[in-house]
Structure formats: C-alpha cells, structure tokens
Amino acid sequence: MKTPDPTTTSCYHCGEETDGRTLRSDGKTFCCQGCQSVYEILRSNELCSYYTYNAAPGKNRQSSEIPAYLADARIAATLLDYQDDHLSKVTFFVPGIHCSSCIWLLEGLHRLNPGILHSRTDFLKREVKISFDHRVVNLKEVADTLAAVGYPPLINLQDVVRENHSKTDDTLVRKIAVAGFCVGNVMLFSFPEYFGLSPFEGNLKVLFSYLNLALSIPVVFYCGRDFFTSALAGIRQAKMNLDAPLALIISTLFLRTLFEVVFQTGPGFADTLTGLVFLLLMGRYTRQRSYRHLSFNRDYRSYFPLAVTTINEGAERVTAVSDLQTGDRIRIRSGELVPADALLLQGAACLDMSFVTGESAPVTRSSGTVIYAGARQTAGPIELEILKPVQLSYLMSLWNDAGEPANGKSRSFNDRIAAAFSLVVVTLAVGAAAFWYAAGDQAKAWSAFTAVIIVACPCVLALSTPFTLSAVLSVFDKWGFYLKNTDAAEQLANCNEVVFDKTGTLTTSKGRRVNFSMSLTMGERQLLTALAACSLHPVSRQLCREAAFLKLIPVEDYKEVPGRGISGTVAGHQVCIGNADWVFGADDQSAGTHLLIDGAYKGSFSFSADWREGIAKLAAALAETAGIHVLSGDTAKDRQTLKKILPPGTRMRFGASPHAKLDYIASLQQAGRKVIMLGDGLNDAGALRQSDFGIAVTEDVNAFSPGCHAIMKADALAYLPRFAGLASDAMRIIKWSFVISSLYNCLGLYFAVQGTLYPLVAAVLMPLSTLTIVIFTSTAVRICAAKRRLSL
Amino acid sequence: MNILYFLVGCSLFMALVFLLAFFWASKTGQHEDTCTPAIRMLLDDELKKTDEDQVQD
Numbered sequence A: 001m002k003t004p005d006p007t008t009t010s011c012y013h014c015g016e017e018t019d020g021r022t023l024r025s026d027g028k029t030f031c032c033q034g035c036q037s038v039y040e041i042l043r044s045n046e047l048c049s050y051y052t053y054n055a056a057p058g059k060n061r062q063s064s065e066i067p068a069y070l071a072d073a074r075i076a077a078t079l080l081d082y083q084d085d086h087l088s089k090v091t092f093f094v095p096g097i098h099c100s101s102c103i104w105l106l107e108g109l110h111r112l113n114p115g116i117l118h119s120r121t122d123f124l125k126r127e128v129k130i131s132f133d134h135r136v137v138n139l140k141e142v143a144d145t146l147a148a149v150g151y152p153p154l155i156n157l158q159d160v161v162r163e164n165h166s167k168t169d170d171t172l173v174r175k176i177a178v179a180g181f182c183v184g185n186v187m188l189f190s191f192p193e194y195f196g197l198s199p200f201e202g203n204l205k206v207l208f209s210y211l212n213l214a215l216s217i218p219v220v221f222y223c224g225r226d227f228f229t230s231a232l233a234g235i236r237q238a239k240m241n242l243d244a245p246l247a248l249i250i251s252t253l254f255l256r257t258l259f260e261v262v263f264q265t266g267p268g269f270a271d272t273l274t275g276l277v278f279l280l281l282m283g284r285y286t287r288q289r290s291y292r293h294l295s296f297n298r299d300y301r302s303y304f305p306l307a308v309t310t311i312n313e314g315a316e317r318v319t320a321v322s323d324l325q326t327g328d329r330i331r332i333r334s335g336e337l338v339p340a341d342a343l344l345l346q347g348a349a350c351l352d353m354s355f356v357t358g359e360s361a362p363v364t365r366s367s368g369t370v371i372y373a374g375a376r377q378t379a380g381p382i383e384l385e386i387l388k389p390v391q392l393s394y395l396m397s398l399w400n401d402a403g404e405p406a407n408g409k410s411r412s413f414n415d416r417i418a419a420a421f422s423l424v425v426v427t428l429a430v431g432a433a434a435f436w437y438a439a440g441d442q443a444k445a446w447s448a449f450t451a452v453i454i455v456a457c458p459c460v461l462a463l464s465t466p467f468t469l470s471a472v473l474s475v476f477d478k479w480g481f482y483l484k485n486t487d488a489a490e491q492l493a494n495c496n497e498v499v500f501d502k503t504g505t506l507t508t509s510k511g512r513r514v515n516f517s518m519s520l521t522m523g524e525r526q527l528l529t530a531l532a533a534c535s536l537h538p539v540s541r542q543l544c545r546e547a548a549f550l551k552l553i554p555v556e557d558y559k560e561v562p563g564r565g566i567s568g569t570v571a572g573h574q575v576c577i578g579n580a581d582w583v584f585g586a587d588d589q590s591a592g593t594h595l596l597i598d599g600a601y602k603g604s605f606s607f608s609a610d611w612r613e614g615i616a617k618l619a620a621a622l623a624e625t626a627g628i629h630v631l632s633g634d635t636a637k638d639r640q641t642l643k644k645i646l647p648p649g650t651r652m653r654f655g656a657s658p659h660a661k662l663d664y665i666a667s668l669q670q671a672g673r674k675v676i677m678l679g680d681g682l683n684d685a686g687a688l689r690q691s692d693f694g695i696a697v698t699e700d701v702n703a704f705s706p707g708c709h710a711i712m713k714a715d716a717l718a719y720l721p722r723f724a725g726l727a728s729d730a731m732r733i734i735k736w737s738f739v740i741s742s743l744y745n746c747l748g749l750y751f752a753v754q755g756t757l758y759p760l761v762a763a764v765l766m767p768l769s770t771l772t773i774v775i776f777t778s779t780a781v782r783i784c785a786a787k788r789r790l791s792l
Numbered sequence B: 001m002n003i004l005y006f007l008v009g010c011s012l013f014m015a016l017v018f019l020l021a022f023f024w025a026s027k028t029g030q031h032e033d034t035c036t037p038a039i040r041m042l043l044d045d046e047l048k049k050t051d052e053d054q055v056q057d
Helices: A033-044 A072-081 A100-106 A141-149 A166-195 A199-222 A225-236 A243-262 A270-288 A397-401 A413-436 A442-455 A460-477 A486-492 A502-506 A522-532 A538-547 A581-586 A615-623 A637-643 A657-672 A682-690 A713-755 A759-787 B003-027 B036-040 B049-056
Strands: A023-025 A029-031 A080-083 A087-093 A116-122 A125-131 A307-312 A315-320 A329-332 A342-346 A349-352 A363-365 A383-385 A481-483 A498-503 A509-515 A556-562 A565-570 A573-578 A593-597 A600-611 A627-631 A651-653 A675-679 A693-697 A709-711
Touching: A023 A033, A029 A033, A029 A397, A033 A141, A072 A080, A072 A141, A072 A315, A080 A363, A087 A141, A100 A116, A100 A600, A100 B036, A116 B036, A125 A141, A166 A199, A166 A270, A166 B003, A199 A225, A199 A243, A199 A270, A199 B003, A243 A270, A243 A413, A270 A460, A270 A486, A270 A759, A307 A342, A307 B049, A349 A573, A397 A657, A397 A682, A413 A442, A413 A460, A413 A538, A413 A713, A442 A713, A460 A481, A460 A713, A460 A759, A481 A486, A486 A713, A498 A502, A498 A600, A498 A682, A502 A509, A502 A627, A502 A657, A502 A675, A522 A556, A522 A565, A522 A573, A522 A593, A538 A600, A556 B036, A565 A581, A581 A593, A581 A713, A593 A615, A615 A627, A615 A637, A615 A713, A637 A651, A657 A675, A657 A682, A675 A682, A675 A713, A682 A693, A693 A713, A709 A713, A713 A759
Parallel strands: A498 A627, A498 A675, A627 A651, A675 A693, A693 A709
Antiparallel strands: A023 A029, A080 A087, A087 A125, A116 A125, A307 A315, A307 A329, A329 A383, A342 A383, A349 A363, A481 A709, A509 A600, A556 A565, A565 A573, A573 A593, A593 A600
C-alpha cells in the first residue's frame, strides 16, 4: 500500500507540490484550501480509506459551482431517470473519475449524505447513477455533495434529451443468442445424417429432420427478419442493397428445407440456413461495434445550460431553456451563456464569442444590439429580451442547414456490387433450371435452381467488410483515433480534400502562448496571476492558465472596468492590468495589454499562437494526395506564419463564420470532392457534420466534442496520413476477399448446376469460406498496419 | 434406442435453460458495464474504524 509520506511537501490530497506555502491538518500537508476541505469532509465521515487505494487520489479534483436551478423541482425532473413518491434516480456525468479510489468514494456517497440511498459508478463512461430520497434531499444537494468532495457533475442541456442506443444493441445480441442456440442444436441433429443412419433408425431420421425444421423457424422469422425488411425497403426505393440477395437465399433455403422435410425427399438445408443467419448476425454485430464511452452525436446542447433566470414583473424565476419564448426577459450573470438570440436591454456586455465566431478576443456591446446565442458574458450581469426561441437561433440553424449526414449519401462498395451480384446469380439459376427442364428432368430443374441460389451466397461478401474494417478500427483506437462505426472507415478511404480549423486544431487547445515585452520575476508574475484570477475576461483567464502552477493570493480592492482593465492590491502591491488607456490614463492609444506594479511600468504582453508540433510535416504528407485548406474564424493575423508552415498551394480563409465554414465544405463537395474536416469547437460543428469525414480533435477524448465521424486525440494528429493510407488498404483487402469468395462460389456452382448439391457440401463450404475470409482479413490488416508503422 | 428420444428432449431443454439464463443476464444489464465490477471487487465493502491508523503506518 503506497501512502505519501506526510513530511514531504506534496499535497496529501492531490499530490501537487505545495511550494512552501502549506496548510496543515493532522500532520498532513495540503496545497490549497480546496484539497484541505475535501480531506476534512472525508475524515469527519470516516472515509479516509479513499487515500489507501491510491496515492494522492484527488489529483483530478475539480471545483465548479453547481447551478442553482437544480433546486427547482421542474428543472430537476427533466434530468431524472426515474421518480416515484419517495425515490428518485439520476445519472450524472462526472469528468473527474479516474481511479479506483474515485469508484470507492462515489459508491460510498450514502455515508456523506443520508438522503442518498445508493450510488453506482460506470468507470469507462465516467457516470454515477444515484438513487436518493427526494423527501430528504433535492437534486442540487446531491450534486453539491459530489462537488464538495471534488467530483462536480457536468450538467448541460443534452442530458435532458438522452438518446437510447442500448435498446437496438440488445435485440441484436438476443437474436445472435437465439441463432447460436439453434445452429448448435441443428448441427447435432444433422451429424447422424452425414455419417449415415441404418434402416432401423428411420424414425430417428424423421424426428431429427422435423426438429431441424422447427429450429430453423425462429432463425428465419425472428433472427433473420431484418434482412427481409431491409431488402424490401431497398427494393421500394429502387436501390438494391446486399440484403436483397441474402433475403432471397434465406427464403430459398427455408422453402427447400420445408419441402424436403415434409415430403421426406431429403434432409434439407437447415444446418446451412441457421449457420448462415448466425454468421451474418455476427457480421452485423461487428459492424455496429462502437465505443460505449464516447459520444459522436453531440450538438450545441452539450454546451448549453439547462435553465436561465427570467424576470417576470420584477420577480426572478428559473425557466428551462427549452421553454423560453420570444419576448421573455432573461438575466445573464458573469460567466453564463446567452442561450438564444436576444436583444441587450441593460448592462455592459463584454462577450466571449468564440462559440459563434471562433474569434477569441472579447467584444463589447451596448444596449439595443442583438446578441447571438452562444455568446458568453464575461463582465457583470446583463438583461436581455429573447428574440427567437433556442431552436431557431442563429447558431442552432447550423444543425438545420447541414445536409444529411454524409454516410447516407454515398453507397458502400457492398451495396454497389450487390445489384450486379444478384443479377448474375438469378441468371445462372434460371439458366440451370431451363437446361434441366429442357432435358426433361423436372425434379433436377427445381433442385438445380435452388442449389445455385444457395451456393452463390454472398455471405462472405457480407462478412468481409465488417471484419476488415473492425480490424482497422482496433488498430486506429490503439493510436488514439476513434471512429464512430465501420462505415466511417470506408468514407475516410475516399477523401481527397483536407480542411483544417485553425484554433484548437493546428494550434493547441490552450491556443496561445503569453509573451511579455519585459522580463518579469517569478514574484511579479505571481501578483499578475493572482489579480487575473479574479476576472472572467478571456485575456485574464488565458494569463491564469499559463501560470496554472502558481498558487493564488487573495486580492483586495479589486476593480474591473469592462473593456478597459482590472486593478487591485495583491499582498500589499498595487497591480494594474489593462489597455493603455486604463494603465496610463487617457490619450494613449498604443496597442497591447499593459502592466503596472506599484506605479512602475512593467511592459506589455501579447499572446502568440502555440502551433502543434509536426504540423508542417503532416501537411506536407497530406498534400501528396489531397488538397489542403485552412478555415479560421479568427482574423488574418497568422496568415504569414501559416504560409511558412504549410505547403504551397494551401488555400486559407480567415474570418469565416460557422455558416461560412459549412458553405465552404458544401461548395467543395459540389465540385465532386470528398472532404475531411478537422475541427474542435462548436463553431466547426456545422462543417464537421457537412463534411464526408468529420474529425473532432481533442486533448481528452471523454470531454465534449461536437458531432463527428471520428474523435482523435491531439497527439495522434501527426499519424493522419497513415490512418488514411490504412483505410484505403482496407478497401483493397475487401476487394481481394471478394475474389476469394468468388472462387468458393464457383466451386459450389460446379455441383449446383448439375443439380447434385448434397447438403453436406453446402454445410462445409460456407463455414470454410467464412473462416478463410476472417483469417485473411485480419492477417492482411495486421500486415498493412505494420507496413504503415501502425502496428498494434 | 428409445432412450434417445428422452436424451434429445433433455439436451434441448438444457440448452433452452442456458439460453434463458443468457436473456436474463442481458436484460438485467450484466453485460452493460464490464469494466467497473472488475475494479469494484478489489475494494473493501466495510469501513474499518482503524482507517486512520492504517494510513499512518
């Protein structure tokens, strides 16, 4: 058991260096008030085992304010999973979960708060399911309990509209179970037939064949139903898909088995039938394979609050964001998001518009102007009047404007080949039947017709794509690249344009590096950071983030004038940060943000973009096969730097609004290009959705990223050319497996056209060809991955 | 060979029981989270009064 030695200067709770300034409690050191108070809470509740499972388990400790609107019963009800007269159940997303201590503590919440009855953690999803007695505690108090021990839940609008994926997944698993059950038993009952039964055992033969028939009924009508519905839907839309020939084969197999068993003319094909359906369902399952802890369908709701404060005849109340009506008056406090397009009525708005425009510098607005949804207020409280409901606001129209998700647009290789395949099979079958009919052997005509259809089964074709692509997906996820599904891998292979967002994609998500014009001592930086920590202005927050390792000192006489600057007394020093006008008094218009400590000028500072490493190499590698574009919501200030980094011929566009980004992608697509879009924020969401393959680049894959086809860890960005290369290798592998499966089909056809297909041949050919393909695809993908230096 | 009829019935019945057991497991969500239970079993359920002493050792 590892426990940190209390004499060292690292924090007992979070393990951070305490930097000399220590808080002590029970002979343990703490880096800050926050860590200490969590410890006090745990100690008073005898929950100190928390510290025994891991050293410094609080290293992900977060502190954030739980929104007050959770106390409102109507708002809380939208978040609850279940409620009866005394019991409520809720699922919270807790980003701080990272180790076994977290699980232990979160599952012991009932010791901290008697109103909490039970809690269960899902480690991968970072979720906690909590049952509580709502007569004792309300939802806000439950969330506060979590926040008090350093695990504040993240609450946003998307939680209310929870998608239910698990249900469809479950039925497929159940179908596979039924099919597996049937195929196993059918195999057992078919063996006697293969090995030959003596004449005394005629009764057994009849019994087994009827049992086989009985077992294939649920396989066809329950497990195989999807193939029929999908084939019918395809035919109705005059688009042949791979399910059409599969449905034809399943029904042929079943009808022939039915006839043979009822009229006792043969053993039937129950084994081939059940085996086929089982394998096909396995293929579907592989195709649906997804990362249960990642979400690819997020939209603006993940970023928006659940409720806002509305003012009705002078009285404040809480209203759910979705209930906001045109004409409602709302009050937005510092740090809150404007949830819908609104007219500014009162107060000085200093807005961070990075969600809407991607431009990070704040803008000031005076009353009477329209403020778009997604703007974040950074100064004092403001009052606004709603102009449009949330769903109709400017930013949300991104989701209405973007075309159908790209997956629906292009048909996969399988579907394209299915039509040709079906035609050939039907022609061959009719031809064989006609030949035997002309030769006067009606029984053989019927058996040749059905046998051709059975043997030409595109089973392997239906399996090779999901198996190959899922092998590719597992290579990708080892390297920090998570695809939404296997279909997405096929899209990736076809792309020939790459569009980058600038901020957060080409630059690190921190975005900027601070440059001081005069060198400062550590002590001076500390004073600045302490002052900047009081403000929500983006520049101040940036300054704080840069100096995250510095500990905070209390500030007195804090003063903030939006749009000008901040000042205050820190540890006895008078500190002043702001524009020239604020720092030197009037008349001075020199640019930049200036510093003044105890009346002495300490120069100015500015931020420069912090480019990701290896961008130049990445772009050069991509430029070999695709066109490179940069779309930025920012001003053109980085154009010259980018020109130096990126290969010649790169097209750049600055000052692009989210809609302009979307239109840019759409215009490329209209020119017949397939587009990969890499972005990170809400302002790229429309473009990500419109593109043929949208990649959300993120430092933390569990953090919220906008809806996309794939989520990529930022440090995997450099491997993008290899990923794309492997995806196109995979398409080649799929084509090769089609050739292999055709060889098997030809072998089977040799027996089939002669009308002498014995069930045993069919029953052996099918699993054999499937096995070949599974081995072939997985080895081939491994070899290709190793060649592209992406080995597992 | 009449015993075969009985045995066939038995084997089908047994297989059905397993199938239903699988359904039950999947319906009660036992396949939903396969990661956390593995960690949970390593943690102590009961709280010891001597937690503090252990920490100081």
